[in-house]
Amino acid sequence: SLRPSPCFIHEESGYNKNLFCIPKHYEEDVERVFIPHGLILDRTERLARDIMHDMGSHHVVALCVLKGGYKFFADLLDHIKVLNQNGDKSVPITVDFVRIKSYCRDSPTKKISIIGELSTLNGKDIIETGRTMKALLAKLRDYKPKTVKVVSLLVKRTHQSSGYRPDYVGFEIPDKFVVGYALDYNEYFRDLNHICILKEKAKEKYKI
Numbered sequence: 001s002l003r004p005s006p007c008f009i010h011e012e013s014g015y016n017k018n019l020f021c022i023p024k025h026y027e028e029d030v031e032r033v034f035i036p037h038g039l040i041l042d043r044t045e046r047l048a049r050d051i052m053h054d055m056g057s058h059h060v061v062a063l064c065v066l067k068g069g070y071k072f073f074a075d076l077l078d079h080i081k082v083l084n085q086n087g088d089k090s091v092p093i094t095v096d097f098v099r100i101k102s103y104c105r106d107s108p109t110k111k112i113s114i115i116g117e118l119s120t121l122n123g124k125d126i127i128e129t130g131r132t133m134k135a136l137l138a139k140l141r142d143y144k145p146k147t148v149k150v151v152s153l154l155v156k157r158t159h160q161s162s163g164y165r166p167d168y169v170g171f172e173i174p175d176k177f178v179v180g181y182a183l184d185y186n187e188y189f190r191d192l193n194h195i196c197i198l199k200e201k202a203k204e205k206y207k208i
Ligand SMILES: O=P(O)(O)OC[C@H]1O[C@H](OP(=O)(O)OP(=O)(O)O)[C@H](O)[C@@H]1O
Pocket: 065, 066, 067, 068, 069, 100, 101, 102, 103, 104, 108, 125, 126, 127, 128, 129, 130, 131, 132, 133, 183, 184
């Protein structure tokens, strides 16, 4: 069946940060709110419905890709749980976690490290080049899962892309560095609810 294309977010899209609650410690750093928290949750609810619709009745291992994926993973599973307890269909789900690190500041590093053991639904925050996801999928093959489906909240339109497309996408965003909702800049801004764009001087302030 044809799925509508993912929610397309325009280059100039966004909201004045004064319209939303931003923690005081980040107020000066945020240029604008790009995707408000409420919209993230609404889109996630719909992704959960699409995923449940496509799911068989077999046991599913939901694998969270840390650190950036933890908010999306938790919210997506919450929505799936609601569907599981209210629908005709229900699927047993166990959870697992893997930590992958490839970015330093806002640039990809050469090496992708997969930290921790893998134990097949992958919950992911963002696909930029797609390198991280390709490395993880290669690793997952060792475990011979029946099927692997990937869901990513964000996919970035960038010429750096390897062409990799996940099975489910929340939003397609322009080639801008985004933070918040567990996405970081040098470990900061994970504690920000909305997905936001940073000011250039904030990148300077939190540089390592
Ligand atoms: O598609 P790619 O170009 O590979 O980029 C996407 C990955 O990069 C970030 O991870 P990061 O290395 O910053 O680790 P983190 O999740 O701990 O922040 C992000 O969370 C994704 O996992």
